[in-house]
Structure formats: C-alpha cells, structure tokens
Amino acid sequence: MSISNDSEFKSALNRLTPVQQRMVAARFTENVLSLCEDPRVVAAVNAAKRPDISEAELSVVFQAAKTASVETYTQCGKEADWRNQAGHFVAKAALLCVTPPERAGNLAWSAAMNARMARTCETIANDQGTENREAEQQYRVLTELLNQ
Amino acid sequence: MNELQFLTWVRGPGLDIALSIFLLGVLWRLAEIYTLGRKADLAAPRSRPGASGWHTILRRSLPPPGMVKRSPVSYIGGYIFHVGLAIIVFLFVPHIKLIESLTGLAWPGLPSQVIDAVTVVTLAAMVVVLVDRINKPVKRYLSTFEDYFTWTLTFLPVLTGYLAVKHLFLPYTTLLALHILTAELLLIFLPFTKLFHAFTAWGSRWFNGDINAKKGVPV
Amino acid sequence: MTASLEKGINVLKEVIDAPIASFFASCVHCGLCAEACLFYTESGDPKYTPIHKLEPLRRVYEQEYTLLGRIKKRLNLSRPLTDEELGQWRELVYDSCTLCGRCSLVCPVGNDIVYMIRRLREGMAVAGHAPEGVIGATKRTVEIGSPMGVRWPAVAAQIKHIEADTGLEVPVDKEGAEYMILLSSMEIINFPEYLGAIAKIMKQAGKTWTLCSDAFEATNSGIQIGVSDIARVIVSRIVNGAERLKVKTVVSPECGHAYTALRWEGPNLIGRPYTFEVLHILEVLDQFRAQGLLKTEGFEETRLTFHDPCQIVRRGGVIEPQRNLLKMVAKDFVEMSDPGKYNWCCGGGGGVSANEDAEALRLIAFKRKKAQLEETGAKTLVTACANCRIVLEEGLEHYQMDMPVVGLTELIAEHLVKSDTAAKEAAAQGA
Numbered sequence: 001m002s003i004s005n006d007s008e009f010k011s012a013l014n015r016l017t018p019v020q021q022r023m024v025a026a027r028f029t030e031n032v033l034s035l036c037e038d039p040r041v042v043a044a045v046n047a048a049k050r051p052d053i054s055e056a057e058l059s060v061v062f063q064a065a066k067t068a069s070v071e072t073y074t075q076c077g078k079e080a081d082w083r084n085q086a087g088h089f090v091a092k093a094a095l096l097c098v099t100p101p102e103r104a105g106n107l108a109w110s111a112a113m114n115a116r117m118a119r120t121c122e123t124i125a126n127d128q129g130t131e132n133r134e135a136e137q138q139y140r141v142l143t144e145l146l147n148q
Numbered sequence: 149m150n151e152l153q154f155l156t157w158v159r160g161p162g163l164d165i166a167l168s169i170f171l172l173g174v175l176w177r178l179a180e181i182y183t184l185g186r187k188a189d190l191a192a193p194r195s196r197p198g199a200s201g202w203h204t205i206l207r208r209s210l211p212p213p214g215m216v217k218r219s220p221v222s223y224i225g226g227y228i229f230h231v232g233l234a235i236i237v238f239l240f241v242p243h244i245k246l247i248e249s250l251t252g253l254a255w256p257g258l259p260s261q262v263i264d265a266v267t268v269v270t271l272a273a274m275v276v277v278l279v280d281r282i283n284k285p286v287k288r289y290l291s292t293f294e295d296y297f298t299w300t301l302t303f304l305p306v307l308t309g310y311l312a313v314k315h316l317f318l319p320y321t322t323l324l325a326l327h328i329l330t331a332e333l334l335l336i337f338l339p340f341t342k343l344f345h346a347f348t349a350w351g352s353r354w355f356n357g358d359i360n361a362k363k364g365v366p367v
Numbered sequence: 368m369t370a371s372l373e374k375g376i377n378v379l380k381e382v383i384d385a386p387i388a389s390f391f392a393s394c395v396h397c398g399l400c401a402e403a404c405l406f407y408t409e410s411g412d413p414k415y416t417p418i419h420k421l422e423p424l425r426r427v428y429e430q431e432y433t434l435l436g437r438i439k440k441r442l443n444l445s446r447p448l449t450d451e452e453l454g455q456w457r458e459l460v461y462d463s464c465t466l467c468g469r470c471s472l473v474c475p476v477g478n479d480i481v482y483m484i485r486r487l488r489e490g491m492a493v494a495g496h497a498p499e500g501v502i503g504a505t506k507r508t509v510e511i512g513s514p515m516g517v518r519w520p521a522v523a524a525q526i527k528h529i530e531a532d533t534g535l536e537v538p539v540d541k542e543g544a545e546y547m548i549l550l551s552s553m554e555i556i557n558f559p560e561y562l563g564a565i566a567k568i569m570k571q572a573g574k575t576w577t578l579c580s581d582a583f584e585a586t587n588s589g590i591q592i593g594v595s596d597i598a599r600v601i602v603s604r605i606v607n608g609a610e611r612l613k614v615k616t617v618v619s620p621e622c623g624h625a626y627t628a629l630r631w632e633g634p635n636l637i638g639r640p641y642t643f644e645v646l647h648i649l650e651v652l653d654q655f656r657a658q659g660l661l662k663t664e665g666f667e668e669t670r671l672t673f674h675d676p677c678q679i680v681r682r683g684g685v686i687e688p689q690r691n692l693l694k695m696v697a698k699d700f701v702e703m704s705d706p707g708k709y710n711w712c713c714g715g716g717g718g719v720s721a722n723e724d725a726e727a728l729r730l731i732a733f734k735r736k737k738a739q740l741e742e743t744g745a746k747t748l749v750t751a752c753a754n755c756r757i758v759l760e761e762g763l764e765h766y767q768m769d770m771p772v773v774g775l776t777e778l779i780a781e782h783l784v785k786s787d788t789a790a791k792e793a794a795a796q797g798a
Contacts (some may be wrong), residue, residue: 006531063769070764073757074556085556103771113532117559120524129520135531173434176634180432182386190634192641194684203478212473213709218402226397226475240479260494289413295396341434345393352393353477360471360479363631364684365708367472 003139012142013108018101020145022048024076025111027141029093031134032118035083036090038072040064048097058098065095082125089118155325158332165252167331173339174347181348186355194364204357205350221280232270236263236306238359260313267310274303283293298341303328368734372450375494379427379448382486387738391428393476394418394698400470405711405735406463406728417470417480420459421758422446424487440653453496460484460491461498464560466591466624467677467712480681488593495523497592498725502716504588505597514609517552525559526578535566541577546651547614547643548576549585549605549629551622552752561621561753564780569650571783572660576618582608585625590632599636602629609643616644618651623678623716623752630683645675647679648776649751656695663695663782669784670699672745673775674759675710675734676752689751703739711735713750715758733762740770751775 003009009141017026026048033045072088074081089112093114097109119134149157194201217221237243241257256262261314278299281287308330310316312323345352360367394426401407401416413419429436430445468481474596491497526537536542546569554561569576582604589598609617619626630645646654654663673693679685686707693700703709714732736759740748748763748770750756759772 004604067764070760071759072646073760074553088557109532117525117528120521120528124521124524158473176434177392180383180434182391184383184385184388185795186384186386187635190638191631192634192644196684207477208477212403214705215399215473216400219399222397223398223477272471272674284398285411286401286407286416287396290395290396290398290416290419313745328504340433342393342395345395348393349476351389352479354388354469356390356474356477356479356482358388361481363682365681365686367708 003143006135008064008136009112009139009142010106010109012146013112014106016108019051021106021108022097023051024142024145025093025097025108027145028108028112028115029090029097031137031141032090032093032115032122035118035122036087036094038068038087038091040068041087041091041094044094044098048094054100055100056098059102062095062098062100065091065098069095082121086118086125088122089114091122093118151319151321151325155321157329158325158328162332163328166335170335170338173336174344177339177344178347182351187200189362191362193362196361196364196366199357199361199364199366201354201358201361203354203361205353207367208353208356219251221276221284225277225280228273229270229277230272232266232273233302233306236270236309239263264310265311266305271303271306271310274299278303294341296299298337298343301330301334301341302343305334369450371493371495372453373450375453375490375492375496376427376448378493379424379432379487379490381387382489383424383428385434386479387419387424387483388428388432390476390478390480391421391425392433394478395476397475399473399475400478403469403473403731405467405469405714409732409734410728415463417464417484418478420456420464421480421483421487423453423456424483424490427490450494453494454493455489457498458724460487461499461501461592461718462722462728464717465677465712465714465719466682468682468716469677469712472681472709478485485590485593488591491591491596492593497594497780498718498722500721500723501588501592504718505592505594517555519583521583522550522578522580523553525555525562528559528757529563529566531568533563533566535563535570537562537566538577540580542612543574543614544575545615546574546576546578547579547609547612547617548648549620549625549648550578550583550586550620550709551586551620551625551753553586553622553757554620555583557757558753558774558777560700560777561774563646564774564777567780567783568776569663571662574655574660577612577614579605579608579612585620585629586622587625587628588718590624591626595636598632602633602636604765605629605634606637606641609641614643616646616651617640619645619647619751621648621751622677623754626677626683626685627678639711647683647685647688648683649679649688649692650781652776653691656691661695661779661786663779664784665696666783667696667747667778668698669703669746670744671747671749672696672701672703672740673706674703674748674750674755675707675755676750676755677710677712677716680710681708681749686742692775692779693749696778701743701745704742705739711739713755713758714762715754716752720754720758729758730762730765733758733765736762737766737768742767746770748772749775749778 009075021049029045044061044096047061069091074085076103093111096111099107116134119132123129123132178217211223227345239258240263244254244257254295281291308323312320357367398416400418404415426448430440464484466481466485470480505508516658522526548565587601588597589601619629626647634640673689703710713736714729719729748759758770764769
C-alpha cells in the first residue's frame with residue numbers, strides 16, 4: 001500500500017500497536033535528530049527503538065528527555081532562536097517516543113508533527129523559507145515499515 | 149512660666165495655632181493631592197455587582213484571606229488601637245465638651261471607667277505594635293524616623309491624658325497642660341506625615357476599588 | 368545629570384496623578400504588602416517589599432508634590448534621584464516584580480501598588496534602566512511585528528501544520544468574520560496546538576473567524592517594560608487590522624498580559640474607544656458554553672487544579688469562565704488555596720521570564736506555587752497563559768515534580784464531540 005496524504009498517514013498510524021507506534025515515532029525523530037545535540041534526547045530515541053525495553057528504563061529516559069524539553073522552551077519575549085527551537089521540537093518528539101502509551105494518545109502522529117515543526121524551524125533558521133519535504137519522507141518511512 | 153500659665157497658654161493661643169495649622173494643612177494637602185486629577189479611562193468597563201470604589205472603602209477594612217495568619221499583630225493590634233483611639237477621642241465626656249465648645253455639636257459619652265479600661269488596652273496595643281515594628285524584618289526595614297516620631301506623637305496624648313485623669317506622677321495642672329500640648333503637636337504634624345492617612349485612606353481605597361471595578365474585579 | 372536621567376525623572380513627574388499621590392500619602396509602612404508578595408514570602412528578603420520597590424517614585428512625589436518636600440527642595444535640602452539609585456532599583460522593579468497585583472489587593476489603606484510599579488517602569492525605561500532582554504523584545508515587536516522575531520511566514524508554516532493535523536481550514540484576512548483571533552508568539556512557537564484547538568472549536572460552534580496577517584501578534588512588551596509609545600504602536604496595528612477586516616470581536620489568546628494590554632490599556636494608549644469588542648478566549652468559550660454551542664463528551668478522571676494567570680484573572684477580571692469550562696470536562700476539579708483573584712503568581716510574568724538575571728529568584732519564588740499544588744493533591748495542572756505554562760513547567764522540573772501542565776483551550780478541544788468528518792474517518796478505519 002502507499003500513503004500520499006496526511007489523512008491516510010494518520011489513520012495508518014492509528015492502526016499500529018503501541019510498540020509499533022514507538023518504533024515508527026523513533027524513526028521519524030531520528031530523521032531530525034541532527035537538529036538537536038542533547039545526549040538525553042539521543043538516548044531517548046535509541047531507547048525507543050528497542051522493542052524489549054523495560055518500563056523502568058523507559059521511565060528513566062522519559063525523565064531525562066522531559067528535562068531536555070523543558071530547558072529548551074523559548075521564553076516569552078526572548079528573541080526566537082530558530083535553531084534552538086528546532087532542538088526543542090526534536091526533544092518533544094523524542095519525549096513522545098518514550099511516553100507511556102496511556103499518556104500519549106496517538107504518539108506516532110504527534111511525534112511526526114513535532115519532527116515536521118523541527119524541520120520547519122531549521123529551514124527558517126537557514127533563511128530557506130518554510131517549505132520542506134519532511135512529510136513525504138515520513139510517508140516513505142511508514143510505508144516501508146508496513147510493507148515489512 | 150508656671151504650670152498655670154503654661155496650661156492657660158496651651159488652652160488659648162496654643163490651641164488656636166494648632167487648630168489653624170491643622171485645618172489649613174489638611175485643606176492644603178487634600179488639594180495638593182486630589183487636584184492632580186487622573187486621565188479618563190477610555191476602555192469599555194465591565195460591570196459587576198459588589199465592585200466599586202465605595203465597596204472597597206468598606207471592604208478594605210477586613211483582612212484578605214490568609215493575611216491575619218501572616219501578620220497577626222498588624223491586624224489585631226491595628227484594630228484595637230484604632231478603635232481605642234476613636235472611643236477615647238470621641239466618647240470621653242471632657243473631649244465631647246471641648247468639641248461642643250468649638251462646634252456646638254455634642255453627644256452622649258461612655259462612663260469614665262470604660263474609657264479608663266479602653267485607654268489601658270489602647271496603650272498596650274500601641275506598645276505591642278511598636279515592638280512588632282522593631283522586631284519584624286519587613287517593618288524594621290521600611291521604618292524611618294517618621295514612623296517612630298508619629299508613633300510617639302500619637303502615644304503621648306493618650307499616655308498623658310491617662311496620667312492626668314489618674315493624677316499620677318506629676319501635678320494635675322502640669323499633666324493636663326502636657327496632654328493638651330502633645331495633642332496639639334499631634335494635630336500640627338498630622339497633615340504632613342503618614343498620619344494623614346486618616347484623611348487619604350478613603351480616597352486611596354476608592355481609587356483602588358474604582359480602577360479594579362472597571363475590570364469587574366471586586367477588591 | 369545625564370539627558371536620559373533627566374527625561375526619566377520628568378516622566379516620573381508626569382505620571383504622578385491623584386491616585387498615586389493619595390497612595391503615597393496614605394502608606395503607613397505596615398509591611399502587609401510584603402506578606403502578599405511571593406518574592407518576599409519565599410525569599411524572606413525585606414527589600415522585595417512591594418512599596419519599597421517604589422522608592423524612586425515616592426521620592427519624586429515627595430519632592431514635587433508635598434508642601435514640606437517642595438520647601439526642602441527650594442532650600443536645597445533634598446536629594447535628587449541619581450542614575451546609580453535607579454540602577455540599583457532595576458532588580459527590584461524588574462526582577463522581583465511580575466506586575467501580579469496581589470499587593471494591591473491587601474494594602475489596608477487601599478494603595479494600588481501595581482498601578483504605581485507600572486508607571487515607575489515608564490520612567491525607568493526612559494532613563495535607560497529597563498533590562499536588556501525586554502528592551503530587545505520591545506524593539507523586535509515594533510520592527511518585526513513580534514517580540515520573539517516571529518514573522519508571518521513562520522505563522523503560515525504553523526498554519527500548514529495545523530491544517531494537516533486537524534483537517535480544518537485556518538482562515539486568513541477574511542473580511543466580515545465575526546471573530547479575529549490573535550496569537551502570542553509563545554503559542555506560535557511553543558504551543559501550536561492552540562491554533563488547532565481554536566479551529567476545532569470554531570467549527571463546532573459554527574462561528575466565522577479569521578487571523579490577520581499584519582496583526583497576528585497579541586503580546587505587548589511595551590506594556591511590560593513601561594514604554595507607552597511602543598505599546599501604542601503595537602495596539603494600533605491590531606486596531607487597524609480589526610477595523611480593516613470589519614470584525615465584531617477581537618479575541619486575545621491564552622497569554623497573560625496581552626489581554627490587559629489590549630482590553631484595558633489599549634483604548635487609553637490610542638486615545639479613543641474601540642469600535643469592536645475585545646474578549647479573552649476563555650470568555651468566548653464560556654459564551655459558547657452558555658449558548659449551548661460547545662458540545663463536549665467524556666471527563667478527565669484524574670484530579671485537576673487550575674492556576675489563575677494574574678493578568679487575566681486578578682488584573683483582567685476573567686474569573687468565572689475557566690471554572691465553568693473546567694466543570695464541563697473534569698470530574699475531580701479542586702481549587703487551590705487562595706483561588707481566583709487571590710491566586711499566587713507563577714513568578715514569571717511581567718517580563719521576568721525573559722530576564723536572565725531574574726532566573727534564580729524566580730525559582731525560589733516558585734516555592735509558593737509548589738506549596739499550593741502539593742496541598743491540592745492534583746495530578747494535572749491546567750492554566751490559560753502560554754508564559755505561565757512554561758514558567759510552571761520549569762518550576763516543576765526544577766523541584767522534580769512530575770505533573771503535566773495543560774492549556775484549557777486545548778483541553779476543551781480534546782473533549783469536543785467528534786465532528787462528522789472525524790466520525791466518518793473512524794468508521795472507515797473500523798471497516
């Protein structure tokens with residue numbers, strides 16, 4: 001099957017099991033991981049890719065990723081540093097990857113959105129406008145996973 | 149000057165000077181403050197029952213939630229000595245007689261034993277409030293010479309009045325003269341110190357209430 | 368005396384009106400204002416006493432507007448304000464005050480202390496003593512349109528994300544729409560879900576709405592540092608946009624001071640009343656609720672509590688709507704101690720959160736909010752101001768408290784009865 005728009009994308013993600021959602025969210029986040037240098041965020045993404053990870057370990061990386069996410073908010077009134085803000089959205093996406101499913105809703109979709117926003121921040125920071133191909137890349141990632 | 153001449157002076161010229169300065173001072177200060185006016189507020193107000201300048205004049209006499217616990221002496225000591233002063237000044241028969249001689253107005257007073265008791269309580273409350281001012285970090289930090297000076301100006305008439313009524317320590321004539329003198333000093337300094345809050349607290353409360361009432365917040 | 372110091376002092380002379388003179392004349396140094404101020408209560412340092420923060424303004428009052436003060440000045444016996452003193456007061460006026468206004472509610476002689484701080488900031492700013500961070504924000508707002516440097520393309524990008532997320536259109540520059548929605552840069556950058564929530568709610572309520580591409584920013588840092596000229600420029604942009612698009616109501620977002628700036632100070636800044644209504648988003652939602660236009664389903668099961676943003680509640684007058692709305696979607700909603708207009712500040716408003724020098728003090732002051740939260744036993748914290756959200760999250764993080772912070776508008780949107788399109792989608796999935 002192929003995915004060519006967001007409505008198909010979203011419903012396909014909805015049909016995944018929690019473990020599958022975590023894995024695909026991790027892949028989405030990996031795609032933008034270069035926009036964030038924080039080791040806690042990287043650790044969260046790596047942890048999410050492990051299907052056998054225990055709840056205790058997840059909880060530890062969750063806490064660390066949460067701290068990273070809170071630390072990278074842009075303060076009200078401060079000049080928007082779009083590179084930092086990209087990092088913030090990556091942190092948020094990573095956080096979703098390691099959030100217990102009962103707290104996260106459709107976590108793969110939210111992670112995808114946050115990853116896209118990270119990419120948009122990057123292009124703004126590089127003065128390349130706000131268009132990017134992140135969504136299409138995400139469709140490809142999901143399609144590959146589904147066809148496995 | 150002997151004590152009788154002193155007493156005659158404070159009752160006569162002294163009183164005239166003090167009342168003149170007091171009345172002129174009050175009028176001047178009120179004008180100095182309230183003729184500054186304020187800009188009209190062009191924002192469309194929200195109306196809410198119970199929110200207005202007038203409501204705040206009354207309501208602000210009550211402590212807000214949680215505040216008495218944070219500063220009990222301020223509230224309890226404050227209420228006691230303010231109410232005490234009002235009772236002593238306006239419900240003690242010799243004072244009422246004085247007001248009658250000056251204005252023609254009179255009203256019944258309280259028995260002198262009641263006034264005695266109120267005076268003792270008021271004096272004690274004032275001492276407690278002073279000790280609190282010295283002890284509590286915030287009050288100590290804020291306090292200037294004026295705070296201690298005005299405390300003294302307010303305390304002395306009450307103290308000397310009590311001593312006079314009780315004929316304690318000094319001859320009655322002297323005590324009475326001191327009482328009247330200290331009361332006159334209080335009157336003279338009132339318009340020019342923080343004691344003027346007796347006149348401006350109502351305006352301040354009204355402004356505060358009005359400003360917030362326009363947004364629909366009862367304060 | 369430098370030119371800017373002189374200008375600053377002149378500003379202070381001009382801002383003193385009858386209320387301020389009355390307030391200074393009434394102060395009896397009781398110190399109760401300190402007991403209402405979280406910067407004092409949590410640090411124990413008496414220099415944070417609110418009335419003390421006003422000392423420069425009080426000196427001007429004394430020297431210019433009291434008999435004895437004027438006499439002393441004539442006799443060269445008074446001390447004029449110095450640059451050094453104003454420099455010393457910067458911390459008190461900008462780091463340890465969020466314009467929360469709690470002090471004004473407790474002063475027994477009725478002093479409206481926050482009213483005075485707001486005006487002292489005008490003089491401080493002209494004299495060159497406002498903090499760097501906020502000066503920058505103000506400049507950016509005037510030059511770029513947003514204090515955080517967010518230009519329309521960034522907003523447009525967020526709009527695309529939201530349209531993808533919700534499947535709904537975000538109207539832009541639609542003339543004759545009933546509601547013109549403003550955003551805060553904070554929401555555009557940090558909480559884009561807010562716009563999605565608006566789209567869903569407006570769809571369900573069947574109301575027309577629009578963004579305005581040259582007046583999308585609600586925040587007004589001119590108000591925060593006290594530069595009325597700049598505040599006026601920012602408000603005028605919105606007024607022009609609203610009048611150009613002929614909207615009935617301009618809606619202030621979940622941002623604290625934006626509401627105060629637009630609703631209460633705006634008309635005075637531009638010198639005339641508005642030709643449109645200004646409402647906070649919570650007021651709009653509450654109106655929809657009262658009209659039966661807001662249909663929700665499901666309840667939050669965990670215990671929730673609500674943080675009242677100072678500028679919206681105590682200073683803005685929006686007190687009941689949030690409670691009505693929460694009761695629609697929460698089974699276990701508990702109030703904090705000191706709820707509503709008496710609630711305690713998050714510690715980051717009034718420009719404090721953008722002020723790096725103030726961070727350490729802000730985290731100490733957060734202990735007040737922490738204590739309130741612990742008393743409620745709540746598992747989730749709901750609020751309605753993007754800045755409060757971040758400040759609260761940072762505070763919770765600092766004190767290792769695990770408690771999600773949610774925006775009320777988003778919470779309501781999550782509980783909206785699913786629309787037809789979503790129902791069809793759900794049906795298609797099940798097939």
